[in-house]
Amino acid sequence: MHLTRTSKFLTAPIIVTLIIMVLYPGQIQAQPDxxxxxxxxxxxxxxxxxxxxxxxxxxxxxxxxxxxxxxxxxxxxxxxxxxxxxxKFFADFVAPFIVTNSTEFQSPQHGSNTEPIIVPSQSADSKVVLTVNARAxxxxxxxxxxxxxxxxxxxxxxxxxxxxxxxxxxxxxxxxxxxxxxxxxxxxxxxxxxxxxxxxxxxxxxxxxxxxxx
Ligand SMILES: [Cu+2]
Missing domain, CATH: 2.60.40.420 (Cupredoxins -  blue copper proteins)
Incomplete structure (x- = not known):
């Protein structure tokens, strides 16, 4: 195969690049940002x-x-x-939830000084409890x-x-x-x-x- 002067000149860097790619594959591969x-x-x-x-x-x-x-x-x-x-997706730290009137809240820690805030709801058979909001x-x-x-x-x-x-x-x-x-x-x-x-x-x-x- 005949190579012109120009193609010889261009071929050398390509061969060097190919050798580097084989020897050091990580050096040539561009690292994605x-x-x-x-x-x-x-x-x-x-x-x-x-x-x-x-x-x-x-x-x-x-x-x-x-x-x-x-x-x-x-x-x-x-x-x-x-x-x-x-x-409207803003999540408040504390949010009201409706529970039935019979729902009881007990602390897992006996004698702990805690109690949920419970307020009346619009329905006679339910009440509203305030708790921290998981989505916040x-x-x-x-x-x-x-x-x-x-x-x-x-x-x-x-x-x-x-x-x-x-x-x-x-x-x-x-x-x-x-x-x-x-x-x-x-x-x-x-x-x-x-x-x-x-x-x-x-x-x-x-x-x-x-x-x-x-
Ligand atoms: Cu902040």
Whole structure:
């Protein structure tokens, strides 16, 4: 086979590249950006003046990339990362639930100084009890049909963009989660659909963040 001067010149780097690919396959393969999620801090600062902000507040990523949120606050101040289709999905910490009048509430700890708040309901055979709202504190998603799915602590979730509600649960600084609750320290989300997504912290609803996915 005859090779012209030009094709000889072009062939040499290609052969070198092929040899490197065989010897060091990992060196040539481009590492997708999604391998290293972008980090957004929920909170931070120092013990005397903790920050009540997402840092950075706005992030731009590409479709298929991920963000991991953590909480580097040096004091036990929780934050959440909460995406809502609209405001009616905001989950209050304490919520009323209707139970039948015969429902009794007993503490699992004998002699504990606890009692639920019970208020009258509109019906004579039921009452309303106030309890903490799992959807405020725990990692959970609600799809477009209203189905809630609870996620494990420190979840990795892929958002397809149709969800009505995505909550990280309360993110605590490492080692500072209160005993008894889930020790959630981070939340990772992969964005599968282009768009602009705003989110709030449900502990501090004025604390907002923005993710732009192109
Ligand atoms: Cu917060």
């Amino acid at each position: 999604s391998v290293t999620p972008k980090v957004v801090h929920a909170g931070g600062g120092n013990a005397t003046s903790p920050i009540i902000n997402f840092v950075p507040q706005q992030v731009g990523i590409k479709v298929g990339e991920s963000i991991i949120w953590d909480n580097p606050t040096p004091v036990a101040e929780p934050h959440s990362v909460t995406f809502m289709k609209d405001k 504190f725990n990692p959970v998603t609600i799809d477009s049909k209203g189905n809630a799915t609870y996620l494990p602590p420190n979840s990795q979730y892929s958002m397809d963009g149709t969800e009505s509600y995505i909550n990280s649960g309360w993110l605590w600084p490492n080692e500072l989660a209160p005993p008894g609750g889930p020790a959630i320290n981070n939340f990772t989300m992969t964005f599968e659909k282009a768009g602009t997504y705003s989110y709030v912290c449900n502990v501090h609803p004025w604390m907002t963040g923005l993710v732009t996915v192109n």
